[in-house]
Amino acid sequence: MALEVESRDYVETDEGSSVEELVVNIGPSHPSTHGVGRFIVRLDGDVVVDAEPVIGYLHRGIEKMAENRTYLQVVPLTDRLDYVGSMYANWAYCRAVERLAGIRVPERAEYIRVIVCELQRIASHMMGLGASAADTGAFTFFVYAFDQRERVVELFERLCGARLTYNYVRPGGVARDVPEDWLDDAVVFTGALRDALAEMDKLFFGNTITRGRLKGVGVLSAEDAVAWGASGPVARASGVNWDLRKHDPYSVYPRMDFDIVVGDRGDSYDRGRCRLFECYESCRIIEQAVSQMSGGAVHADRMPRLLAPKPGDAYDHIESARGSLGVYLVSDGSPRPYRMHVRSPAFCNLALVPLLSRGHTLSDLVVVLGSLDPVFGEVDR
Numbered sequence: 001m002a003l004e005v006e007s008r009d010y011v012e013t014d015e016g017s018s019v020e021e022l023v024v025n026i027g028p029s030h031p032s033t034h035g036v037g038r039f040i041v042r043l044d045g046d047v048v049v050d051a052e053p054v055i056g057y058l059h060r061g062i063e064k065m066a067e068n069r070t071y072l073q074v075v076p077l078t079d080r081l082d083y084v085g086s087m088y089a090n091w092a093y094c095r096a097v098e099r100l101a102g103i104r105v106p107e108r109a110e111y112i113r114v115i116v117c118e119l120q121r122i123a124s125h126m127m128g129l130g131a132s133a134a135d136t137g138a139f140t141f142f143v144y145a146f147d148q149r150e151r152v153v154e155l156f157e158r159l160c161g162a163r164l165t166y167n168y169v170r171p172g173g174v175a176r177d178v179p180e181d182w183l184d185d186a187v188v189f190t191g192a193l194r195d196a197l198a199e200m201d202k203l204f205f206g207n208t209i210t211r212g213r214l215k216g217v218g219v220l221s222a223e224d225a226v227a228w229g230a231s232g233p234v235a236r237a238s239g240v241n242w243d244l245r246k247h248d249p250y251s252v253y254p255r256m257d258f259d260i261v262v263g264d265r266g267d268s269y270d271r272g273r274c275r276l277f278e279c280y281e282s283c284r285i286i287e288q289a290v291s292q293m294s295g296g297a298v299h300a301d302r303m304p305r306l307l308a309p310k311p312g313d314a315y316d317h318i319e320s321a322r323g324s325l326g327v328y329l330v331s332d333g334s335p336r337p338y339r340m341h342v343r344s345p346a347f348c349n350l351a352l353v354p355l356l357s358r359g360h361t362l363s364d365l366v367v368v369l370g371s372l373d374p375v376f377g378e379v380d381r
Contacts, residue, residue: 021049026365028057034131034369035376039353041365048365051357053350058380066340071097071171071307074337079165081342082378084127087120088320089342089378090169095250096327097171100314101307103300109173110251111293115186116159116168117318118282118289122193123152124321124373125275132272132370133204136213141204148196151189158182171307172300183290190283197279205273214269218356218368221266228355229348232323233274234372238266244319255292256285268371275321275373308335322346322373346378 027038036057042049062081066074078089091113098105105113130145153163158179160168168175204210225235235242243260245253261277263270309331317326323345330339349372356372357365 024362028054034374037350037369037374037376037379039365039369041362043362046361046363048357048360048362051354051365053353055347055350055376055379058376060381062381063340063342066337068336070335071101071309071337072305074340075170076165076167079167080377081344081381082124082320082322082325082346082375083164084375085120085124085321086164086166087117087169088318088325090166091117092316092318092320092325092327092342093340094169094171095316095318096314096329097307097309099316100312100329100331101171101309103172103303105173105300106297107252108177108293108296109298111289112174112178112298113169114251114253114256114289115183115286116156116174118285119152119155119186121282121321122279123149123156125279126152128321128370128373129200129204129272129275132367132373133210135366135370136210138204138207138210141200144196144200144203148193151193155182155186155189170299172303173298177298187287187290190286193283194280197276201273201276205269205276211269213367214272214371215265215267217268217360217364218271218371219265219267220352220356224352224355225266228352230323230352231345231348232319232321233261233271233278234323234349234352236261237263237270237274239264244317244324248317250316250318252289252292253285256288258284258288268367271371271373306335308333317343320345322349322375322378325378342378342381344378344381346374346376350374350379 022043024041024043026041028036038054040052040054062077065077074093075090078093079086081089126145126149130142133141156166157163159182160166160175220238222239225238225240239262241260241262246260258281261274261281263274311331311333313330315326315328317324325345326343328341329337332338352372353369356368
């Protein structure tokens with residue numbers, strides 16, 4: 001029988017008593033769902049009995065569309081996956097293409113990829129933290145976070161002319177070299193960001209109201225995090241010490257000295273604070289990459305305009321702001337992928353909503369969702 005939304009039914013509890021259960025629909029066009037997310041929530045009073053995510057409102061068929069485009073034409077489609085972190089999707093796809101076609105990326109291009117993707121991590125975390133803080137009424141923190149995100153977006157605009165969908169990382173390297181003084185400005189930004197992060201940590205995470213709203217809400221154990229396939233800050237906040245940049249290193253990350261930020265409580269507070277402290281580590285990586293990189297080409301030599309890898313398949317993954325982002329490609333020898341599939345960390349993390357929200361209040365459900373930082377372009381694909 002189809003579920004009747006916003007209905008009232010009497011259900012029997014485990015103790016044998018009869019209570020009135022309310023079924024409400026949240027989304028798909030509600031600001032607290034962080035996109036076009038929809039949740040069918042069963043309530044006992046104000047307490048969540050169950051919360052069922054309903055996805056698909058942003059499904060565009062990107063994986064199927066890729067089968068009718070050349071390998072290079074697929075890159076702009078990847079921008080529309082995690083549109084809050086487009087550089088990551090570009091890079092994950094390009095690494096899969098390069099593995100499939102045996103393309104070697106110049107060293108300077110690898111350094112530029114690391115720099116832009118760590119800047120993207122900062123921008124993505126500022127978006128996630130700012131939006132989830134606004135959900136709890138902390139609008140001042142929202143303004144502080146988006147101010148720092150705007151500085152990154154301005155750097156990207158100078159780099160590739162776009163503010164959201166960048167199409168910058170390409171198979172074999174990057175679209176173009178960085179502008180003059182761009183690297184110096186990136187380092188100046190990281191220096192200023194540290195002071196801003198310390199102020200934001202005190203303003204929001206040091207606030208008594210924030211601690212009351214976030215601590216102990218949506219607790220995820222390390223065992224459940226692994227069992228559900230969670231990754232990124234969601235898993236690390238639960239004590240899972242796993243980061244692809246360290247544990248399955250790629251590009252020039254083995255040359256970087258940085259720490260993995262790990263929590264111990266696995267609640268909404270730890271998930272948010274892990275993201276904040278990851279921005280410190282991103283600053284360290286950016287500064288090291290700028291100091292280590294030298295001149296040279298930013299794109300592989302003698303690459304054909306129309307790639308046609310030999311028949312076979314390849315998978316590659318990177319550590320995005322949301323976790324392990326992977327791309328699987330199958331080639332039949334033609335200039336178009338036979339099949340493309342995206343392993344979305346946001347999709348896996350979103351599946352935790354029923355587990356984490358059960359037993360909390362409806363207002364806590366919003367906090368839990370914000371702490372998972374979903375992007376529905378990547379969830380629905």
